[in-house]
Amino acid sequence: MRICAVQQIQNPGRKASTRLTSSAYFPKAQTKQSRKYLLGVRCFTYPLQIPRLVTQSLASGILPPTPISLPFLTFQPLKRSPIPGAGRPGYQSPMDLSGLDYETRILVLQLQLQDVRIQLETSSAKGKYPAGSPPDAQCALREYERELVAVLNCVGDTRMAESISGAVAADGDAIAEASQEEDIACRDRAEALRLGGGHDLPQALESIAEDLEALHISGSDDEGPTRGGRSGEEPELTVECVSCTTDTPLSRAVECPCSHSYCRECLARLFRASLTDESLYPPKCCGRQISFAENRPRLPRDLAAEFGEKRHELDATDRTYCHQRGCSAFIRKENICGRAGRATCAGCGSVTCSICKQQAHQGDCPQDPAVQQVMALARENNWQQCRSCSRLVELDHGCNHMTKYSIALTTRPRPIDRPGGEGREKKNSCRCGSQFCYICGAPWKTCPCDQWDEPRLFARANEIVDRHPLVRNLPPVQRRAMVHRERQNLAENHQCDHLGWRNRQGRHRCEECHDTLPTFIYECTQCRILACWRCRYNRL
Numbered sequence: 001m002r003i004c005a006v007q008q009i010q011n012p013g014r015k016a017s018t019r020l021t022s023s024a025y026f027p028k029a030q031t032k033q034s035r036k037y038l039l040g041v042r043c044f045t046y047p048l049q050i051p052r053l054v055t056q057s058l059a060s061g062i063l064p065p066t067p068i069s070l071p072f073l074t075f076q077p078l079k080r081s082p083i084p085g086a087g088r089p090g091y092q093s094p095m096d097l098s099g100l101d102y103e104t105r106i107l108v109l110q111l112q113l114q115d116v117r118i119q120l121e122t123s124s125a126k127g128k129y130p131a132g133s134p135p136d137a138q139c140a141l142r143e144y145e146r147e148l149v150a151v152l153n154c155v156g157d158t159r160m161a162e163s164i165s166g167a168v169a170a171d172g173d174a175i176a177e178a179s180q181e182e183d184i185a186c187r188d189r190a191e192a193l194r195l196g197g198g199h200d201l202p203q204a205l206e207s208i209a210e211d212l213e214a215l216h217i218s219g220s221d222d223e224g225p226t227r228g229g230r231s232g233e234e235p236e237l238t239v240e241c242v243s244c245t246t247d248t249p250l251s252r253a254v255e256c257p258c259s260h261s262y263c264r265e266c267l268a269r270l271f272r273a274s275l276t277d278e279s280l281y282p283p284k285c286c287g288r289q290i291s292f293a294e295n296r297p298r299l300p301r302d303l304a305a306e307f308g309e310k311r312h313e314l315d316a317t318d319r320t321y322c323h324q325r326g327c328s329a330f331i332r333k334e335n336i337c338g339r340a341g342r343a344t345c346a347g348c349g350s351v352t353c354s355i356c357k358q359q360a361h362q363g364d365c366p367q368d369p370a371v372q373q374v375m376a377l378a379r380e381n382n383w384q385q386c387r388s389c390s391r392l393v394e395l396d397h398g399c400n401h402m403t404k405y406s407i408a409l410t411t412r413p414r415p416i417d418r419p420g421g422e423g424r425e426k427k428n429s430c431r432c433g434s435q436f437c438y439i440c441g442a443p444w445k446t447c448p449c450d451q452w453d454e455p456r457l458f459a460r461a462n463e464i465v466d467r468h469p470l471v472r473n474l475p476p477v478q479r480r481a482m483v484h485r486e487r488q489n490l491a492e493n494h495q496c497d498h499l500g501w502r503n504r505q506g507r508h509r510c511e512e513c514h515d516t517l518p519t520f521i522y523e524c525t526q527c528r529i530l531a532c533w534r535c536r537y538n539r540l
Contacts, residue, residue, distance in 0.1 A: 102159040106237055106250075109152040113259070116145045121500070134499075149259050156250065241266055242285070242537065254298055258286035260537070264298050270538060271299060271307055274314075279513075281314050285537050287497070317389045320354045322347065384441050388434035399451050399494045400438040452491065461486035464528045467504070486528070496527035498540050504530070512539055 100108070120141050134142075168175075238247040243266035253261045262270070262285075271292075274280040283290045292311070296304050313319065313330040320331045322345040331343040331352065341354040352358070356365035374392070378385065383392045386402070393402060436442060439449040461483045465471055471479060501522045508521035512535035522536045523529070531540060 102155060103237065105155050106152065106159075109148055109155065110239075113145065113148045113152065116141055116148060117259070120145065145259060149255070153255070243270075254295055256285040256290055257288040260285050267295065268299055268303055272303055275307060275310050278314065279539050280534075282311075283538070287540065318354075320352060320357060322350055323352045323357065323359050324348055324350045384436075384438050386434050387436060387441060387443075393438070395438050395453075395456070399491075400449060400453065401444055401451065401494075402434070402436050402438055457487055457490060458483065460490060464490075490527070493526045496524060496529075498524050498526070498529070498531075498536070500525035501536060510535055 120138065123135075123138050123141065236249050236251075238249055239253045239261045240246070241248050241253070241263040242260040243262055246263065248261070248263040252264055254264065254267050255261050267290075270280065270283050270290075274283050283292075292307060296308075299307070312332055316330075316333065320336060320343045322329045322331060324345070327345060327348045327350065329345055329347040331345055331354075335346060336343040336354050342360050343352045343354045344350075345352065351360040353360050353365060356368060358366070358368065375385075377383075378392050381394070383394050384402070385392055395402075435444040437444060437447050437449050440447050442449075464486045465479065465482045468482075471482070474482075502525055503520050504523045505520050507516065507518050508530055509516045510521065510532040511530045513532060515532055517532055522531050522533070524531070529540075
């Protein structure tokens with residue numbers, strides 16, 4: 001049974017905030033041992049039996065069982081009744097939250113959500129199961145998590161709607177009076193123009209924009225006084241940003257589909273980084289895409305406009321750029337003429353061949369010497385070319401099944417990367433998401449090639465075993481056994497969803513972006529990949 005405490009924090013010059021300060025699991029056995037001195041605590045337990053009176057044994061009855069009031073927690077004398085009035089008319093279920101204020105409801109749901117996520121983390125680290133087929137208990141926890149997030153959003157929306165409705169009701173008389181004065185002024189103006197024979201001037205667009213801007217509700221902390229509002233300061237609930245780990249007010253937080261929250265500044269940095277680093281596009285967290293349409297009002301205007309224009313280029317698989325080096329603008333699909341492949345640049349008007357990416361020409365495309373050099377280098381290093389987007393891919397580790405895109409290396413200079421447009425990829429994936437065989441390049445499951453390359457598989461297993469600090473002192477027989485176990489694990493779990501992670505202390509290098517982290521790094525409990533924070537949440 002979980003007992004939680006909250007603390008009301010007063011910040012100078014800002015709203016008071018409420019946050020969870022401590023929590024503990026109270027054994028049920030202790031609640032049955034002491035019956036003489038009991039104190040009922042109104043708190044929140046798991047699963048959804050809320051609110052509920054939980055008994056806490058007091059040492060020798062030092063504190064009398066008298067009612068005590070604290071912010072958002074109520075201590076009352078315990079009344080022994082399992083479910084009073086159950087089944088009778090007018091009975092209110094303990095799962096009914098309608099009797100609680102909005103701050104308590106939100107706190108209840110947040111605690112429930114925290115418990116569910118703890119259960120998910122512990123369950124995902126236990127046992128193995130086929131990829132794409134998690135156990136029923138984990139599916140139930142995931143569904144329960146989604147329900148809690150939906151209810152939490154609904155409570156927040158209801159609170160906001162009632163706040164707006166209350167403000168409108170409080171200011172209704174003032175609004176009606178101002179509207180009546182405006183109507184009188186308009187009629188007087190029209191009558192004066194009619195008598196004077198003049199013409200009214202149109203209102204300037206700038207003034208209209210200023211009026212609309214004044215009506216915009218911003219998320220700034222410096223809010224001016226409102227007429228008819230509440231006289232006291234309400235504590236403002238906060239949530240931790242998963243990126244910068246700072247406490248962010250709920251009004252300025254953005255919740256992702258995976259239930260992680262970002263502050264607006266970190267969300268803007270993620271969207272801005274995805275414009276220059278395609279391994280971050282589309283912006284996502286825990287493998288689930290963050291909607292641009294839903295979060296566009298929360299982004300800066302210049303960033304939203306730039307992202308809305310750039311995404312047409314980033315979503316294209318076979319991109320065509322203007323052959324003029326002084327322009328090099330992206331040419332949209334609607335500006336490319338069908339079979340002829342003539343792409344007209346909207347900027348400079350030049351015509352480019354969408355097949356060879358050179359200046360438009362008649363007949364077959366000429367051979368590009370730079371392209372031939374790259375293809376010769378690819379054959380020499382056993383690189384494979386994707387038949388969907390023409391990019392070159394180098395297999396680093398894993399099976400010969402090329403799957404969805406994971407991470408790209410540094411982009412090569414444009415004359416070299418012209419066959420695919422973005423250089424070569426490293427890992428068992430292609431940026432366009434096409435699935436094919438790395439050995440022959442054919443679509444997956446259409447060729448008789450082997451799924452694994454044994455030398456590459458054992459090299460990866462040895463690399464994972466060498467991470468253990470005491471492996472050098474092990475006898476050769478035990479080390480070989482560890483290598484074979486890791487080889488078997490890689491063969492069974494090569495298609496990993498990265499659901500479980502653990503911290504590995506020390507200096508390590510991220511296997512996705514190749515950055516070196518001096519203190520610690522994340523390691524997937526299934527496929528053993530090492531990833532930094534950015535790659536764990538926003539790339540994989």
